[in-house]
Each structure stands twice: as structure tokens, then as C-alpha cells.
Amino acid sequence: xxxxxxxxxxxxxxxxxxxxxxxxxxxxxxxxxxxxxxxxxxxxxxxxxxxxxxxxxxxxxxxxxxxxxxxxxxxxxxxxxxxxxxxxxxxxxxxxxxxxxxxxxxxxxxxxxxxxxxxxxxxxxxxxxxxxxxxxxxxxxxxxxxxxxxxxxxxxxxxxxxxxxxxxxxxxxxxxxxxxxxxxxxxxxxxxxxxxxxxxxxxxxxxxxxxxxxxxxxxxxxxxxxxxxxxxxxxxxxxxxxxxxxxxxxxxxxxxxxxxxxxxxxxxxxxxxxxxxxxxxxxxxxxxxxxxxxxxxxxxxxxxxxxxxxxxxxxxxxxxxxxxxxxxxxxxxxxxxxxxxxxxxxxxxxxxxxxxxxxxxxxxxxxxxxxxxxxxxxxx
Numbered sequence: 001x002x003x004x005x006x007x008x009x010x011x012x013x014x015x016x017x018x019x020x021x022x023x024x025x026x027x028x029x030x031x032x033x034x035x036x037x038x039x040x041x042x043x044x045x046x047x048x049x050x051x052x053x054x055x056x057x058x059x060x061x062x063x064x065x066x067x068x069x070x071x072x073x074x075x076x077x078x079x080x081x082x083x084x085x086x087x088x089x090x091x092x093x094x095x096x097x098x099x100x101x102x103x104x105x106x107x108x109x110x111x112x113x114x115x116x117x118x119x120x121x122x123x124x125x126x127x128x129x130x131x132x133x134x135x136x137x138x139x140x141x142x143x144x145x146x147x148x149x150x151x152x153x154x155x156x157x158x159x160x161x162x163x164x165x166x167x168x169x170x171x172x173x174x175x176x177x178x179x180x181x182x183x184x185x186x187x188x189x190x191x192x193x194x195x196x197x198x199x200x201x202x203x204x205x206x207x208x209x210x211x212x213x214x215x216x217x218x219x220x221x222x223x224x225x226x227x228x229x230x231x232x233x234x235x236x237x238x239x240x241x242x243x244x245x246x247x248x249x250x251x252x253x254x255x256x257x258x259x260x261x262x263x264x265x266x267x268x269x270x271x272x273x274x275x276x277x278x279x280x281x282x283x284x285x286x287x288x289x290x291x292x293x294x295x296x297x298x299x300x301x302x303x304x305x306x307x308x309x310x311x312x313x314x315x316x317x318x319x320x321x322x323x324x325x326x327x328x329x330x331x332x333x334x335x336x337x338x339x340x341x342x343x344x345x346x347x348x349x350x351x352x353x354x355x356x357x358x359x360x361x362x363x364x365x366x367x368x369x370x371x372x373x374x375x376x377x378x379x380x
Contacts, residue, residue, distance in 0.1 A: 005100040010048065011149040015185050015328050018149040019047035024321040026052035026192075026228025026255045027109070030091050033258030033318045036338040041320045042098055043342040048148055049102055052228040053109025053192035057260060058087035058124065060111070067260075083114050088124050106131065107155055108142050109192040109228060113284060121159075131155075136175065143168045145175050151325060152184040154222075156191040159284045162209050169212060176220040181360070185328040185353065187222050189249070193282065194227035196236045196251040198304070198311045200273045201264040202229055204280050208287035214241065218248060221360040223353060224323075224331075228255035232264040232316045233335055235347060239310040243296060247358035250351055251310075252333070254321050263316045267307070274303035313347050329353045 011017040023046035028034050041049075061067045061084030098104075112125035126141050133144035142157030154175060162168050179187060193206040195214065217225070218240050233256050240248035256263070266273045281288045290302070298304045307314070318338045325331040330352055334345040 007101050007103060008047065010103065010147070013147045013149060013183050015150050015182065018151065018325040018327075020324065021046045021048075022148070022151075022323040022325075023049045024052065024226050024252070024254050024323060025049065025257045026107075026226075026253075027054040027231055027259045027261075028257035029054070029057045029259035029261075030087070030094055031258050031260050033338065034094070035258070037258045037318055037320050038095070038098060040336055040338055040342055044322050044336070046102055046322065049098065049104040050153075050190060050226060051104055051106050052190055052226050052254060053107045054111045054228060054255070054257075054259060055106070055109070055125070056088045056091035057111050058085060058091075059083040059114050060260065061087055083116075083124075085124060088128065092128070105146065105153070105155070107190055107192055107228075108157055108159060110159060110282070110284065113159060138171050138175075139167055143171060147184055149325070150184050150328065151186040151188055152179050154187070154189045156189060156213070158191045158193045158206060158209055163212050169216070172213065173216060176216065176361070179220070181221075181355075185355075186224075186325055186331065187220065188224045188226065189217055189222045190226040192227060193229045193285070194234075194251065194253045194255075195225075196239060196242075196310055197227075197230045197234055197253055198267050198269060198308050198314060199230050199232055199234070199264045200266040200268045200270075200275055201231065202282075203268045203275050203303070204290040205229075205282045206285060207280070207290040208285060211289045218245075219361040221247070221358060222249045224333075224351065225249045225251045226321075227251065227253045228257075229253070230255045230264050231259060231261060232256055232314065233319060233321075233347070234314040235312050235333075235335070235349070236310045237312045242293065242308075242310060244309055246354075250333075252321065254319075254335070256316075256318050257320065258318050258338075263318070265316045267314070268303040269306055269308065274301075277302050315346065317346065319346065329355070 023041050106129045113121045131141035132146050133141045136145040138144045142160045145154045195210040230253050234253045236251040238248040268274050280290050292302050319336050321335045335347040337346040
């Protein structure tokens, strides 16, 4: 039998009840940089950890434990389903000092796909972790929601069907409809591949997901979006449909946890670094939706020729983020680099909601057993 551990559950849902600190980390792996990230993260004493995908990177290892930074380059004739499963156990033991004391919520990443015999995917990931999908009315562990005090989190799946006819989209619409902003004023969404990233790596890779879902998230007033996948840090201004918008979410990419695939360094707006459009779609996400921009400073082009207006801050350093929600309208976001002192923040900003500024899709309430729309106003 294992030792006995204990942890503190999340605060009860309410507009004045929040966890003191939420750690956000992605693309972690099991390297020296991973250890540095977790050591820094633990010093911040979070009440909740949000892991935005790509955990153990077991799919970069053969069944004999041999590994490579570029799996397909080194082993072109070896099927990717030959992953090294003990790597999951190594990663679990590495994370135990943290997750035996602090709740952690998982998001699926592309390295969790692990295509295996009979086309099975995500078998190791879904076997090792629990997801409150049934409790949130979802039919899949890849998309679900939960509350943490006055915050409603929506976890989406970038590698499962997301079109407007898909179950995930229908579930998301239903879930957002029933969010009570008087109980959970903050609405946070998270999935693995980012929509707004100016790095060359994975540039506009998730465009089809964005086309399908961005309008829905915007209409229901999502405050913050957390992503991983790109191995760097980037924070956006408030944005919607590639244009600055005071009612749009702030998109934050934290795929800089310490993985073995090295940092993303080049930006798509640098000379000669704009990828060929046909090379951008992801084989598991499907579809091609990334075309040249039709308006704005980058009209007629596939990439900007300078740092995009939506990109507020970007840096290629390993690290993690801490979200501190102070009240119904103010939250402090801090990003910590591994190379800095434990208390120093590399990027820091207050995120402010303005509930009377931006209208939100009417929510549904029940009045004497009959569902009626309720006009709600919300702002960023």
C-alpha cells in the first residue's frame, strides 16, 4: 500500500470565493528543465494545477526505451504506436510530490494521442486520470467543465470532433448557456493547440477549430484562454477574429514547461519564417481553414510582417504561470521564468472584467418550471 496523502478541495462556488493561486503549465515532459519548472511552481504554493496538455512524452520512445527529439526522423519505419509505457510511470513518480498534495486538472495534448493497435488513442492518458465529464453533462473525457470557487473552467478537446454538428460543440453551447455569472463571474477556457500564436511552430494549425468555436466563446464572454503546444510563452491582447476587441478573451500560451523537443524560437513575422499555408494543418485535427488575411494590417498575406497587434508579449523561455483571482472583476496573472529568482515574474498584468461594457448571450433560467432567457451584461 502507498503512504497516506491529503489535499485541500476547491473552495465552494461563489462570487467572493476563489483559490488563492492557480498554476498553469504545459508541455512538461521529464527533463532537467521540467524539474526546474516544477521546483519553481511548488515555491508559489498553488491550490490548483491546470496542466494544458503534453505530459510524459512517452510517444517519443520506442518500446525498448530508445528515444529521439524527432521520432519520425530517426525511426521512419517504426509505427508511432510503439510508445514506451514505463515513461508514464516515471512521470507519475516525478509529479507525485506535487499532485499528492494539490489537485491537478488535465487537458489532452497531441503527445497523449499514442495511436495503438485497433486505432486506439489516448488509452494511457484516459486510464491514469479522472475527468468530471459525466458530472458536467459531457459524453467524453476530452471535454468537460468544473468550478473552482467563482471560476467556471471549460476544458475542450482539440483532437476530437469540434465542428458545429459535433457532440463537443453541442455540449459546449449547452454548458455555456447554463453558466451563472452571478455565482461564477470568471469564465476560463482551455485546450492544447493555440489559436493565437505568432511563432512559426504550429502557426495557425488549429484554424478550423477556431472557425468553428471562436464565435461561441466570444458571445458567452470567455475571460481567459489557456493553451500549450507551442514551446514558448505568449500573451495576447484582448482579441476576436484577429482584431483587437475589448470584449475578446486574453489568450495565454504556456507550452514552455520543459519538454525534450526544445524551445520554439522563430516567429512567423520574421523574414523568411512564414510557413507555407499547405504545411499548417494538423493530421489529427483535420481540415484546412487557414487562408490569407482579408482585412487589417496583414490583409492579403498569410503572416504579419511584424509582431501582430494581438500579440502583447512573447518570449522563448521555460517557465510556468500563476493566476490569482482577487474578486469578481480583477485577476493577477504572472509568468515565471525558470532562470529567474523564485519570486520574480517575467510577465505580469492585471486582467480586469467590466461587467456592464459587453453584452453576453442571454442565459437560460427556469421560472416556475418554464425556461426563459435572462438578459445578462458582461464585459472585459
